[in-house]
Amino acid sequence: MDTASQYSSTTTAVLLVDPYNDFLSAGGKLAEMARPVAESVNTVAHMRTVVARARQAGLPIFYVPHHRARPDDLQGWRHPTPYALGAHKHQVFAEGSWGGEWHPDFRPQPGDVIVKEHWGGSGFANTDLDLLLKQHGVSRVIMVGLLANTCIETTARFASELGYHVTLAGRDGRLQPAGHDRRARHQRPDLCACHSHHGGAGRQPERLSEGGFRAAGSAPGSSGRRAPPTRHPPRR
Template identity: 55%
Template sequence: MADTAYPGGKTALLCIDPYNDFLAEGGKMWPALSAVATSVGLHANLYTVRAAARKAGMPIFILPHHRHHATDFQGWAQLTPSQAAAHQYQLFAEGTWGGEWYDGFGPETGDIVIKEHWGASSFANTDLDVQLRQHGITHVIFIGLIANTCIEASARYAAELGYHVTLVRDATAAMSTEAMHAAHEINGPTFAHALLTTTEVVGKLATEDSA
C-alpha cells in the first residue's frame, strides 16, 4: 500500500524460523524450498531487510519453531499433518546442525528471541504478544519461512490481535510456486495491511529513518 508508514519505536521486524534445516544447503527442507527460494532471491532479501531494520533502529524479534526431540508428541491426541511430518524428519532437532541458526540470521545483541512455537502460529502458546505489547509495538513486518504455513498463520493471528501487518513477498519462500501464489495473491490480501517487496520495504524504512 502506497500510504503504509512504519512509525519509529512502534515497528518491529519478525523473523520466523531462520534455521539451517530451512536455509542451508544440506538442510532437511532445503531441497523442497530451494527452487522458490532461489527464484525470489530469498537469502539476499533476508539480509537486506534485516540490515535496513537495524539501520532504522528497529527491534528484531526471532520467532523460532520448536526444536524437536525423539520423544516429542508422546501421548498427544491431535497432531496436525505438519507436526507429524516435522516429527518424522526431526526438523530442527535439538543439538543438531539443522536446529542451529543459519549463519548471519540468528539473534544479535538486543534482539528478542520468542519462546518456540509448536504449531504454525508464533503467537500460540508463546510470549510473542506480551513481548510486542511491552515494547510498544503496533506494526509488524514478517520475513522468514514458510510463506503459506508459519508466516501466514502468525500474520493472520497478528491481524486478529490488532497489529498492522506487512508481508514481504520475496523475503520468504514455500515448497511450490502455487503455495507462494496462494500466500500472497489469494490469502494475504484478506488480512495483511501491506504486501510489499524487499525494495519497497527498504525504501519505506529509509524514509522513516530520515524523517
C-alpha cells in the same frame, strides 16, 4: 504521512520466522524442497536486505522460531496433527543439531528478542510473542521468513486478529501491507518467503531504502497467474 514515520522504530518490529539451517542452508532437511522457489525469488538475499535495513533504521528484531524437535516430543499426545507428525518423524530443526541452529546470516544480535518456540503454524499460539510485542510498545509488525503458506500466513493472520498492523515483505524487497486485498492470493504453496503471498493493485507497496522505509514509485510487476488459495471442505 511519509512511510518512514509510519514504520517508526518505537512502534514497529520485524518478525523473523524460522531462519534455521534446515530451511535455508544447503544440506538442511527442508532446504532441497524449498530450493527451486527460494532461488527463483532470491529468498535469502531479500531476507538479508529486510533485516539489515531494519537494523539500520533501529527497528527491533523478534525471532519467532518453530519448536526444535526432540525424540520424545509427542509421547502421550492425544491429537498430534499430520504437520506435527511429519516434523517429528524427520526431526526437523532437531534440538542440538546443526539443522536447528540459526542460518549464519541471521544469528541474533544484542538487543534482539527471542520468542518462545511455537508448535504449530502460528508464532502467537501458546507462546509469549503477543506479550513481548506489547511490552515493547509494538503495534506494527513486518513479516519475513519461512514458509509463506504456513508459519508466515498463520502468524500474520493471528497478528491481524489481535489488532496489529501487518506488513509482508515482497519478492523484490517491497513491503506490502496485508489485508487491503481480500483475495489473499498465493503465488506458490511451497514458497519459502521472503515475498508476499498477498497482492493488490489498489495501493502501491513501500520499498526498503538504505535510509529506512520510503514509498516506491510503482507497484511490482508479476508474471504468470497465481494459484487460488486451497479451500478445504468443512469438518463434519
